[in-house]
Amino acid sequence: MLKPYLPHDLLWLAPRSALATDTELPAWLPQHWHPGLPVVVRRASSRPGWIAVGVRGPLRWQRCALWARLQQVGRALSPEQVAAQQGWRQHPRLAALPALQALQQLHPALQASGLAWGITGSAGFELATGQPALGPASDLDLLLRCPQPPARAVVQALAETLAGLPCRVDIQLQTPTGGVALDEWLRGGRVLLKTASGPLLLDEPLAAWPAHRQNHVEQCP
Amino acid sequence: MEKLHLHYPAGAPAAQAVLVGVVASGDLEVLIAPAAAGSCHIVIHSAADGSAARWRAQLDRLFADGQAAAMQMEINDFGATPGVVSLRLAQALEELSA
The missing domain is CATH 2.30.30 (SH3 type barrels.)
Structure with a gap:
């Protein structure tokens, strides 16, 4: 296997x-x-x-x-392993890259969330490889592992800390059935779920955590 | 970064403003505001250069018949896949007529 x-x-x-x-x-x-x-x-x-x-x-x-x-x-x-390495702290271009500064500033709040989190997108790629992928205008892409629906207060608090950061931060919730943007989940109403078989609109966001899949992680078979 | 303007005939002014989607990689945001009767003006800001033909084809299918409500639509695309684009546009038009 x-x-x-x-x-x-x-x-x-x-x-x-x-x-x-x-x-x-x-x-x-x-x-x-x-x-x-x-x-x-x-x-x-x-x-x-x-x-x-x-x-x-x-x-x-x-x-x-x-x-x-x-x-x-x-x-x-994995994105979590990239995060655990904390490579932004010693990064030679930390002073020039707002995405890495945002990571540094956001780190305590991410740790305090109690959720497993990881770095994706160009920041994840650059930290994992040392190859330049980030620019001064790059966003920071993060994921939060959510095997169960996250406590609203926890992710709301996290979203509020994003406001003062030096770049835009996109956080995706990784549910057992796919990925949902944190911003859209917090807004209430319908959400777009990115699944292995394509995007879906969910009228009820909790449908991303069907009873039989709770505590599972979405896998790429 | 590419900016594309499209104009279509339209019906009566849209009844309300709509916002769907998010500012996030692989997604897009669609903002609709009512406009004067008969006019549908769409502005697309796309991260992907060379996407004009794809956008025009996709929006022609929805708006070329002039049956849509009069609106000003702004699309901010952050590298959404064609599947996400279709879903977001359908969602926006559905919420407009809700």
Whole structure:
């Protein structure tokens, strides 16, 4: 039984590993990805023996959706592991990167939330690899593991601490069935749930935690 | 960053203002305000350059028939997938007529 990977995990593939794609590879891929760089687990329906991954391109909106062979996954790093390393503290560009400063300032509140949390997006990539991915205008993307619906007061308090930070912070709640934006969850009403089979609108946000899936984590099969 | 303006014929002014979606990676925000009868003006701010043709095709399908309410729509796209875009637009129009 291979270890299941979760959306946003970073995976390093064995050298010469085959990546498969459903469409033509973008022109930038060979120049911007090599097996020394991780790929990012994305949400998609499973294919036996393969895992859906994405590769970051040179521009922030550039992503390439690919499939990697599970057997060729060497090392994996979760967003929580990136956070636990606290790499922003010693980062040479801390003074120039608002996303890292925001992380430093937000760290005590995240720890106090009692929820498992991790760093995703360009901040996670840069902290995990040392490769520059962040710019002065980059947002900070975080996830909170929510195997059960989080206590409203806890996440509300966290959301309030975001206001004074030097950059925008996007927090995604990782429910047992997919990802929900914290802002939308706090707003009340319908929420968009990102699942392995595509996005869904939930009239009732608690439907992201169906009784039989509570305490489970969403997995990429 | 790309900014795209689209204009369509429309019916009577929208009855209310609507906000759906979020400012977050892989998502988008849709803001609707009522406009003068007959006019539908859409402004799209997209993180993805080269997305104009896709936006035009998607919005033509919804608005080209001129049957929608008159509105000013602002779309702030943060790299949403086509699936998320469709869902958010449908949600916005549904809440507009709710």
